[in-house]
Amino acid sequence: MSPSVRLQEMIRVIRSARTQGEERGLIQKECAAIRAQFRQSDNGARTHNLAKLLYVHMLGYPAHFGQMECVRLIASPRYSEKRIGYLGAMMLLDEKQDASLLITNSIKNDLSHSSQHVQSLALCTLACMGSAEMCRDLAPEIERLLGASDSYIKKKAILCAVHIVRKIPELGELYTPLACSLLSEKNHGVLHSAVVLITELCERNPDTLRQFRKTVPELVHIMKGLIMSGYSPEHNVAGISDPFLQVRILRLLRILGRCNDAASDAMNDLLAQVATNTDSSKTAGSAVLYETVLTVMDIRSESGLRVLAVNILGRFLLNNDRNIRYISMTSLQKIVQTDHTAVQRHRGTIVDCLKDQDASVKRRALELSLALVSATNIRTMMKELLVFLSTCPPELRAHTASGIFIAAERYAPSQRWHIDTILHVLITAGGDVRDETVPNLIKLITTASELHCYTVLKLYRALITDISQQSLVQVACWCIGEYGDLLLKGECDDIEPMQLTEDDVLDALETVLQSHMSSPASRAFALTATMKLSTRITNNVDRIRSIVSIYGSCIDVELQQRAVEYNALFKKYDHMRAAVLERMPVIDKSSPGDTLGDLTGEVTKDSSLSKPVPGGSTLPLEPASQAFDLLDLLGQTDTVPEASHAESAAAPDPAGPSTGRDLLDLLGGLETTVVPSVTVYEKGGVSLKLQCDSQTETAVTLTFTACNSTQNDITKFTLQAAVPKSIQLQMKAPSGSVLPAGGHSAITQTVVLSNPSKTNLKMRVRLSYSNQGMVCQDTVQIDSFPSPAWT
Amino acid sequence: MIKFLLMINKQGQTRLSKYYDHVDVGKRAALEANVVKCCLFRKKEECSFVEYKDYKLVYRQYAALFIVVGITDDENELSIYELVHNFIEVLDKYFNRVTQIMFNLDKVHIMLDEMILNGCIVETNKNRILAPLLALDKMAES
Numbered sequence: 001m002s003p004s005v006r007l008q009e010m011i012r013v014i015r016s017a018r019t020q021g022e023e024r025g026l027i028q029k030e031c032a033a034i035r036a037q038f039r040q041s042d043n044g045a046r047t048h049n050l051a052k053l054l055y056v057h058m059l060g061y062p063a064h065f066g067q068m069e070c071v072r073l074i075a076s077p078r079y080s081e082k083r084i085g086y087l088g089a090m091m092l093l094d095e096k097q098d099a100s101l102l103i104t105n106s107i108k109n110d111l112s113h114s115s116q117h118v119q120s121l122a123l124c125t126l127a128c129m130g131s132a133e134m135c136r137d138l139a140p141e142i143e144r145l146l147g148a149s150d151s152y153i154k155k156k157a158i159l160c161a162v163h164i165v166r167k168i169p170e171l172g173e174l175y176t177p178l179a180c181s182l183l184s185e186k187n188h189g190v191l192h193s194a195v196v197l198i199t200e201l202c203e204r205n206p207d208t209l210r211q212f213r214k215t216v217p218e219l220v221h222i223m224k225g226l227i228m229s230g231y232s233p234e235h236n237v238a239g240i241s242d243p244f245l246q247v248r249i250l251r252l253l254r255i256l257g258r259c260n261d262a263a264s265d266a267m268n269d270l271l272a273q274v275a276t277n278t279d280s281s282k283t284a285g286s287a288v289l290y291e292t293v294l295t296v297m298d299i300r301s302e303s304g305l306r307v308l309a310v311n312i313l314g315r316f317l318l319n320n321d322r323n324i325r326y327i328s329m330t331s332l333q334k335i336v337q338t339d340h341t342a343v344q345r346h347r348g349t350i351v352d353c354l355k356d357q358d359a360s361v362k363r364r365a366l367e368l369s370l371a372l373v374s375a376t377n378i379r380t381m382m383k384e385l386l387v388f389l390s391t392c393p394p395e396l397r398a399h400t401a402s403g404i405f406i407a408a409e410r411y412a413p414s415q416r417w418h419i420d421t422i423l424h425v426l427i428t429a430g431g432d433v434r435d436e437t438v439p440n441l442i443k444l445i446t447t448a449s450e451l452h453c454y455t456v457l458k459l460y461r462a463l464i465t466d467i468s469q470q471s472l473v474q475v476a477c478w479c480i481g482e483y484g485d486l487l488l489k490g491e492c493d494d495i496e497p498m499q500l501t502e503d504d505v506l507d508a509l510e511t512v513l514q515s516h517m518s519s520p521a522s523r524a525f526a527l528t529a530t531m532k533l534s535t536r537i538t539n540n541v542d543r544i545r546s547i548v549s550i551y552g553s554c555i556d557v558e559l560q561q562r563a564v565e566y567n568a569l570f571k572k573y574d575h576m577r578a579a580v581l582e583r584m585p586v587i588d589k590s591s592p593g594d595t596l597g598d599l600t601g602e603v604t605k606d607s608s609l610s611k612p613v614p615g616g617s618t619l620p621l622e623p624a625s626q627a628f629d630l631l632d633l634l635g636q637t638d639t640v641p642e643a644s645h646a647e648s649a650a651a652p653d654p655a656g657p658s659t660g661r662d663l664l665d666l667l668g669g670l671e672t673t674v675v676p677s678v679t680v681y682e683k684g685g686v687s688l689k690l691q692c693d694s695q696t697e698t699a700v701t702l703t704f705t706a707c708n709s710t711q712n713d714i715t716k717f718t719l720q721a722a723v724p725k726s727i728q729l730q731m732k733a734p735s736g737s738v739l740p741a742g743g744h745s746a747i748t749q750t751v752v753l754s755n756p757s758k759t760n761l762k763m764r765v766r767l768s769y770s771n772q773g774m775v776c777q778d779t780v781q782i783d784s785f786p787s788p789a790w791t
Numbered sequence: 792m793i794k795f796l797l798m799i800n801k802q803g804q805t806r807l808s809k810y811y812d813h814v815d816v817g818k819r820a821a822l823e824a825n826v827v828k829c830c831l832f833r834k835k836e837e838c839s840f841v842e843y844k845d846y847k848l849v850y851r852q853y854a855a856l857f858i859v860v861g862i863t864d865d866e867n868e869l870s871i872y873e874l875v876h877n878f879i880e881v882l883d884k885y886f887n888r889v890t891q892i893m894f895n896l897d898k899v900h901i902m903l904d905e906m907i908l909n910g911c912i913v914e915t916n917k918n919r920i921l922a923p924l925l926a927l928d929k930m931a932e933s
Binding site for chain 1 (some may be wrong): 870874
């Protein structure tokens with residue numbers, strides 16, 4: 001009696017359940033009935049019950065109570081019960097369950113059963129869920145089966161051996177001698193499994209790999225037989241004879257031929273033959289060709305063969321079937337680094353694929369196009385990429401934009417082209433570009449001094465059309481502020497002139513300031529730009545003054561601070577306004593760290609602008625007084641060419657000298673400054689100094705230096721540190737743990753503190769060391785640090 | 792190697808599942824739901840290979856049924872595509888109507904075990920795959 005009858009009924013009932021709750025109720029009832037019947041050890045219905053349980057398990061409901069039943073059924077002599085028992089074992093049991101150990105003995109007995117079908121059941125289960133112990137126990141059985149039996153059992157036994165080798169790699173040696181002889185079998189199933197076994201053995205052990213290289217001629221012979229043979233009804237799939245076996249053999253040849261010239265030579269002819277003779281009109285043929293191409297690319301093949309392979313991929317690219325196009329692009333991606341020129345030939349087709357409907361194909365085409373960009377084809381490629389950017393799916397936008405930027409930076413034929421390209425990207429996809437695009441673009445613009453007029457006109461036009469793209473708005477505001485006078489002059493060679501009045505320009509900036517679409521950073525840019533214009537324009541200074549004073553009471557702290565400072569500039573320091581707001585010098589392109597690196601010779605205002613929460617906000621909330629302190633320092637000098645604006649937040653030393661030149665030196669030297677170190681602990685001849693190496697907004701790097709001025713060496717010197725909860729501490733390895741006497745050398749240890757929430761920095765340090773056999777420990781609290789850290 | 796094989800209907804319900812790489816029972820439902828979401832919402836013009844997490848999915852649609860196979864990176868996707876078709880042809884040869892498949896899931900499991908073992912293809916010849924099943928049927932009748 002087949003177990004499916006009652007199963008069918010149950011399936012029908014469950015499928016007719018209309019809601020999830022109804023289904024759950026039905027299943028719970030069934031499970032209860034099944035559990036009751038299991039307890040009764042009723043013979044006839046056991047198989048049905050287990051079958052039903054397996055169906056329930058597949059739907060996702062718990063079925064662990066069936067495990068013992070599986071074990072019982074496996075031990076039964078009847079085939080139908082064994083069948084269901086083994087199926088249950090494969091689905092319900094795995095290595096972690098205890099019940100799996102119980103079936104080891106049953107499997108052992110079944111492996112030597114007289115009936116083939118029973119043996120195959122046991123093999124199947126062992127291969128599926130055999131644990132390491134089971135495998136070890138049964139490995140000799142499998143070896144016997146490999147040698148003796150007929151092909152039906154042999155192929156399954158071989159795959160079982162593969163599983164055993166995966167679980168216990170040492171047992172691979174047991175099967176190696178047999179594997180070679182298996183290649184002379186005629187049955188394709190056995191051959192297939194044998195190739196899998198050899199592949200597995202070769203991948204695990206390089207010695208075995210060398211051994212199996214001898215089999216290359218045999219494999220070549222088998223392949224030739226497969227290709228040359230006429231129509232064989234047994235293995236034919238769409239005109240190719242056993243493509244699955246062909247693919248497997250090709251993969252094994254790839255592993256054997258990698259990095260080995262002799263083996264690769266032996267394969268060359270065969271690969272050429274396969275590549276030319278296989279009919280690729282159906283998928284089966286294409287699968288074989290694909291595997292061939294991968295093999296050719298991986299082994300040490302001769303160049304003619306490689307060209308042939310790339311041509312095959314090119315042919316695939318033109319194929320109508322989408323799958324095949326995708327495959328070819330994946331392979332081209334792998335080889336574009338090594339065979340660049342060969343792939344370049346197919347550039348046109350690849351670029352066409354950018355317009356394909358399929359998202360996966362588009363993604364592959366994008367990666368390939370970016371890899372193929374070079375100095376010669378940059379203009380055409382960029383045109384295509386920009387068109388793609390405007391139509392591409394949103395998840396690819398950020399990647400495309402960054403790829404375009406990298407390509408433009410590397411191969412830009414002229415600065416104007418570069419600026420145009422970046423502007424185009426900002427207009428199309430400004431929301432998806434990364435944050436450092438804005439300062440990078442600004443750097444680029446300042447270096448291209450002859451294009452200032454052109455750039456600012458273009459930016460102004462873009463700004464008045466659309467103020468939603470924040471990066472674009474920020475760059476445009478900055479440029480209008482800097483080059484407002486050029487904008488108002490209105491004439492420029494390369495672009496049609498616009499007649500603008502000062503009011504127009506101020507209107508544009510005010511729109512940005514007032515629009516709800518602008519981010520706080522953009523509004524900060526706009527306010528500063530408005531301020532800068534006060535020195536560039538002549539008539540509407542009052543309007544600027546009124547705008548600035550309005551924002552003095554803005555809710556946004558950043559804007560408020562700036563507005564108040566600018567107001568101060570108007571009122572008390574009007575004589576300095578021109579100097580402070582002069583045109584900025586060219587930004588040094590090579591400095592990586594923008595915030596500190598830009599200090600030499602330029603207004604730190606720019607660096608603070610490029611971060612949304614600029615360093616300016618670290619100043620206390622009475623900005624005016626701090627500003628006045630610093631301005632006082634400048635007050636005695638005449639026009640300093642590189643003015644330092646009130647907001648130079650990174651100038652920590654307030655007690656600086658009063659001449660502007662010295663102040664500049666101080667600012668200029670800050671990058672490589674040696675900040676004075678503070679002695680935090682001094683006792684018993686051991687001193688600990690602290691100095692601040694570098695400071696950014698949210699992280700500080702400190703160095704502790706320990707010195708010993710006693711007569712004895714101090715050993716086992718260690719430092720431990722504790723910080724408040726909101727700060728993260730990372731201590732690097734100390735330079736040593738022994739402090740020699742007399743203070744000749746010191747131990748240094750670097751500590752990195754990360755303080756994202758900018759709380760007050762406090763640290764407790766415990767020193768412990770051993771001096772003349774005595775262990776000393778001391779704790780010191782550090783509340784103030786050499787440079788003001790977020791107080 | 793093949794990680795799993797799923798048969799899913801158009802509403803997203805799993806009709807058959809076979810895992811060759813162990814996945815916890817609790818996580819299976821989530822995995823199947825995700826996979827289904829990936830495959831069901833692809834349009835007709837899109838290709839049959841999807842990159843999912845760190846492996847690939849090959850799917851094929853036959854009327855109301857989707858067959859999805861999860862494979863690792865080292866498998867040839869086109870050959871798995873052919874394998875799926877082979878599997879369907881075997882099912883077609885044995886069962887006369889699709890609904891019969893649903894009510895004879897244990898037989899489908901037997902067929903699948905004959906074709907794929909431990910994540911590797913073991914037999915692709917239709918007659919040889921169906922031989923033990925037909926023998927079993929004969930034993931059941933007598």
